[in-house]
Amino acid sequence: MACTAESVADAVRAAAAVVASHRDELVALDRAIGDGDHGENLNRGFTAVVAALDEGTPDTPAAVLKLVASTLISKVGGAAGPLYGTAFLRASAVVKDAAELGPAEVVAALEAALGGVVARGKAEVGDKTMVDALSPAVEAARSADSVSELLTAAAEAARAGAESTEPLVARKGRASYLGERSAGHVDPGARSTALILGSFAAGPVR
Amino acid sequence: MHDGAERVGLVVVSHSARLAAGVAEVAGQMAPDVTVAAAGGTADGGIGTDFDAVSEALARVGAAAVLYDLGSARMVAELAVESLDDPSRVVLVDAPLVEGAVAAAVAAQGGADLAAVASAARAAGSEPEVAAPAEGEEIRVRLTNEIGLHARPAALTARTLSELDASVTVRFGDKSADGTSVLALMALGARGGDEVVVSATGRQSDDALRAFADLAARDFDE
Known part of the structure; x- marks a missing residue:
């Protein structure tokens, strides 16, 4: 099975739901080591994404991803806007006008998303950022055979990757100003990445 | 321009x-x-x-x-x-x-x-560069406005000098500044009553020295 524009839109709606239900958790994580706005910002962005999708689902997976990107870029006030926005934008560009995405296209989209986040945020694995969740997720996705399997593998790797940020000292983003005091908290961006990838795996994209 | x-x-x-x-x-x-x-x-x-x-x-x-x-x-x-x-x-x-x-x-x-x-x-993020004293004509100018080469006077000076084809150095004590750098001029710390030494090279060096003397005489329009 492959994903159509409709199933990509469903996956994005699932991500919006999980961001909404974890809004307070993300706010609390970000309040500990950042500026406290991650949950609020991301929820505002994904709420706007759902509203945009309600206007009508674009024709191709790429067009859905592009709509998500432009909406997040416009509506999320913090770093998550340009970072997730660039991720979805690059993913959109790499799948071009394919009507359906198979495993190879989904892996390519995840790789492009990671490339976009790294280019935009200049972070590496170990800097205590989204990259710590997204990078192992891309790695895990490469070794699976179906879209369903690869999304499950990516979600699991992202979850573990996000947890691995807890002891780290932040080297990028607002948390880096805290130095050693940033250790002992999960990075909110890594956590939201894991939540979103988790929702893709659990959602109707099969 | x-x-x-x-x-x-x-x-x-x-x-x-x-x-x-x-x-x-x-x-x-x-x-x-x-x-x-x-x-x-x-x-x-x-x-x-x-x-x-x-x-x-x-x-x-x-x-x-x-x-x-x-x-x-x-x-x-x-x-x-x-x-x-x-x-x-x-x-x-x-x-x-x-x-x-x-x-x-x-x-x-x-x-x-x-x-x-x-x-x-x-x-602007780095320490003001120590300008090499420009060889050439040199004048001594006493600053008569109260705040000296600070804020607006420094900006006016830098702006005026940057419009001329000349390399201008302003020295005060053991510090020297590029005459077109507002931050370097401010960093000189020259106040009212202080005397600065201005030197210039380049095609319009005379105009530059005259312009500086002129600005100082007008108290930098303060």
Whole structure:
């Protein structure tokens, strides 16, 4: 099975739901080591994404991803806007006008998303950022055979990757100003990445 | 500046509307003919950076240096620049926001091109360079205005001298400054009553010395 524009839109709606239900958790994580706005910002962005999708689902997976990107870029006030926005934008560009995405296209989209986040945020694995969740997720996705399997593998790797940020000292983003005091908290961006990838795996994209 | 060429503008991107407006105000005071567009805060008035506001600010200027405060402001500014029809008309500058904006504004007011405006902003982050004393004519000028070569007088001096084809060095005690650098002039710390030594080389060196003496005699229009 492959994903159509409709199933990509469903996956994005699932991500919006999980961001909404974890809004307070993300706010609390970000309040500990950042500026406290991650949950609020991301929820505002994904709420706007759902509203945009309600206007009508674009024709191709790429067009859905592009709509998500432009909406997040416009509506999320913090770093998550340009970072997730660039991720979805690059993913959109790499799948071009394919009507359906198979495993190879989904892996390519995840790789492009990671490339976009790294280019935009200049972070590496170990800097205590989204990259710590997204990078192992891309790695895990490469070794699976179906879209369903690869999304499950990516979600699991992202979850573990996000947890691995807890002891780290932040080297990028607002948390880096805290130095050693940033250790002992999960990075909110890594956590939201894991939540979103988790929702893709659990959602109707099969 | 080339005849008819628009001055390079400035875009200030900040997490706060008031911070962006304040930086634009301070920079604008030094450069009355430079467009300084502020883009701060989120659309609903909160703290954050708004892509649409940055895009609108970019639309208000032509060639421009873009300065930002914190990391996500840089990222939003990058995205907005990448979305322009001609991204090469602006340069994102990594510089201390206030000093960089002031230095860029003064350079732009003097007619500097985009690369020179950007480099003026970047240089604002480092210690003022010790200018090599220019060989050539030299005059001694006593400052008679109260604050001396500070703030507006420094800006006026840098602006005036940067419009001339001359390399000007202003010395006070054991410190020396490039006459076209507002921050370096301010760092001299020359106050009212102090005497500075001004030297100049280049095609318009005489004009430059005369211009400086003239400004000092007018108390820098304070």
